[in-house]
Amino acid sequence: MSESFQEKIYVSIRDDIIKGKYQVGDMLPSENAVAKIFGSARMTVRNAMIRLIDEGYIFSIASKGYFVKEKKFNKYTIEFNESRVLDLEVDDVKLISLNIIKPDVDLAYHLRMPSDSKIVAIKRLLFVNGEKAVYDEKFIPYYTGIPIDESQINYATIPEIISNKESQFTINKKLSIKVIQSDTKVTGILGLNSLTNVFRVEQSFLDQEDNPVGWSRMTFRMEFFRIKGKVILNK
Amino acid sequence: MSESFQEKIYVSIRDDIIKGKYQVGDMLPSENAVAKIFGSARMTVRNAMIRLIDEGYIFSIASKGYFVKEKKFNKYTIEFNESRVLDLEVDDVKLISLNIIKPDVDLAYHLRMPSDSKIVAIKRLLFVNGEKAVYDEKFIPYYTGIPIDESQINYATIPEIISNKESQFTINKKLSIKVIQSDTKVTGILGLNSLTNVFRVEQSFLDQEDNPVGWSRMTFRMEFFRIKGKVILNK
DNA sequence: CAGTGGTCTAGACCACCAT
DNA sequence: TGGTGGTCTAGACCACTGC
Numbered sequence: 400m401s402e403s404f405q406e407k408i409y410v411s412i413r414d415d416i417i418k419g420k421y422q423v424g425d426m427l428p429s430e431n432a433v434a435k436i437f438g439s440a441r442m443t444v445r446n447a448m449i450r451l452i453d454e455g456y457i458f459s460i461a462s463k464g465y466f467v468k469e470k471k472f473n474k475y476t477i478e479f480n481e482s483r484v485l486d487l488e489v490d491d492v493k494l495i496s497l498n499i500i501k502p503d504v505d506l507a508y509h510l511r512m513p514s515d516s517k518i519v520a521i522k523r524l525l526f527v528n529g530e531k532a533v534y535d536e537k538f539i540p541y542y543t544g545i546p547i548d549e550s551q552i553n554y555a556t557i558p559e560i561i562s563n564k565e566s567q568f569t570i571n572k573k574l575s576i577k578v579i580q581s582d583t584k585v586t587g588i589l590g591l592n593s594l595t596n597v598f599r600v601e602q603s604f605l606d607q608e609d610n611p612v613g614w615s616r617m618t619f620r621m622e623f624f625r626i627k628g629k630v631i632l633n634k
Numbered sequence: 635m636s637e638s639f640q641e642k643i644y645v646s647i648r649d650d651i652i653k654g655k656y657q658v659g660d661m662l663p664s665e666n667a668v669a670k671i672f673g674s675a676r677m678t679v680r681n682a683m684i685r686l687i688d689e690g691y692i693f694s695i696a697s698k699g700y701f702v703k704e705k706k707f708n709k710y711t712i713e714f715n716e717s718r719v720l721d722l723e724v725d726d727v728k729l730i731s732l733n734i735i736k737p738d739v740d741l742a743y744h745l746r747m748p749s750d751s752k753i754v755a756i757k758r759l760l761f762v763n764g765e766k767a768v769y770d771e772k773f774i775p776y777y778t779g780i781p782i783d784e785s786q787i788n789y790a791t792i793p794e795i796i797s798n799k800e801s802q803f804t805i806n807k808k809l810s811i812k813v814i815q816s817d818t819k820v821t822g823i824l825g826l827n828s829l830t831n832v833f834r835v836e837q838s839f840l841d842q843e844d845n846p847v848g849w850s851r852m853t854f855r856m857e858f859f860r861i862k863g864k865v866i867l868n869k
Numbered sequence: 870c871a872g873t874g875g876t877c878t879a880g881a882c883c884a885c886c887a888t
Numbered sequence: 889t890g891g892t893g894g895t896c897t898a899g900a901c902c903a904c905t906g907c
Binding site: 431445460465 | 894
């Protein structure tokens with residue numbers, strides 16, 4: 400079958416933008432004008448416009464029109480996942496400890512929990528190619544219903560652990576990556592020779608109202624760090 | 635004015651997904667069924683469905699139906715931009731050199747240029763809080779039309795430099811971040827005491843057919859590295 | 870075969886905007 | 889006041905799916 404009508408309209412306007420016929424900030428012809436030009440219904444034009452919005456070429460202002468969007472170059476997508484760490488394949492996981500603790504200052508801040516509350520603390524060591532690569536600490540507010548059983552928790556991610564309480568669709572995450580000087584504890588666990596630089600990847604897990612439901616802190620040996628990213632759309 | 639019809643349908647189905655009435659992989663009621671339930675036209679239901687797709691809750695298969703999508707947790711957005719480096723404010727830029735060179739092995743590979751071709755090489759030093767922080771090297775295939783004038787090039791980004799030749803809408807980027815041991819050249823330029831770990835951020839600039847139109851390599855001192863990210867939608 | 874989503878039509882009313 | 893995009897209707901035909 401031949402190209403659909405909305406495809407023709409989409410391609411035509413997109414190419415006019417790429418070729419510079421419409422410049423950033425310019426208003427496009429109205430839906431009715433385009434419909435007239437192409438001899439189609441207005442809803443068909445709308446579908447093409449929706450696609451142009453989706454692809455990041457234009458935006459709309461109600462009662463005014465469609466406008467060419469400025470292209471932003473500074474947003475990348477990266478993947479980060481608790482079990483498959485960046486580009487690395489984790490080939491072994493060792494559970495170091497599993498405790499119920501009271502929050503220290505960091506936890507009180509990140510989980511917004513008072514000093515007398517209970518928190519599940521899971522500490523694990525991840526191996527890549529047989530070498531100690533990442534020290535992983537997870538902290539989850541303790542509610543009945545959370546499994547605090549080694550067999551269930553060893554490989555689990557925070558969303559999986561708390562999924563009894565929260566639907567997977569309610570959880571959001573934030574991430575922060577920086578370099579810090581390793582302290583003696585981390586040096587010992589990762590088997591580093593002396594105080595040295597390590598990566599700190601912190602993730603906050605939030606519910607739909609942005610209340611913290613978990614916090615994780617992963618400490619990487621330098622050699623095991625690598626990120627790749629691609630530009631994402633202009634949204 | 636009250637909630638629109640498509641808003642009601644969107645919220646109703648979204649909440650059914652969040653509450654678990656529809657589980658991952660489940661098929662939703664058909665457009666006609668939903669239209670009947672809500673007493674609306676099919677196009678109104680479609681608009682609500684399009685929004686659910688856009689928000690990452692569902693996907694559609696033609697002639698089959700709409701299905702609840704698995705939520706992926708591992709995609710983050712980060713911002714990276716040549717003039718505002720990660721979270722840092724660059725307060726000074728010093729142009730080290732601006733030459734036309736022939737490609738070395740790295741450049742021949744990344745720019746796909748033969749050994750006898752001409753490449754514009756721009757090398758700069760970026761300062762943060764008055765300190766040497768980043769060594770920035772940019773490489774662009776030399777075509778007539780590219781300004782090779784210091785005043786024009788000092789603060790420019792690659793997309794800006796090549797925008798005479800290519801529309802801004804044709805450029806894509808890829809990014810790679812890793813840690814390397816600094817060589818003596820970088821050590822000297824960044825004023826480091828000895829060989830030490832540094833960040834390497836490489837960006838490839840591509841046109842719409844994925845042909846390279848530029849390549850940049852930025853070398854960061856450790857202390858000036860920090861990334862923040864947010865989860866993005868399920869696309 | 871009946872049902873599905875994808876495409877498309879030819880209308881309609883609305884709130885909002887610029888003049 | 890006339891034009892805009894946003895919402896909505898009540899139809900239609902299509903290719904494709906699963907039975």
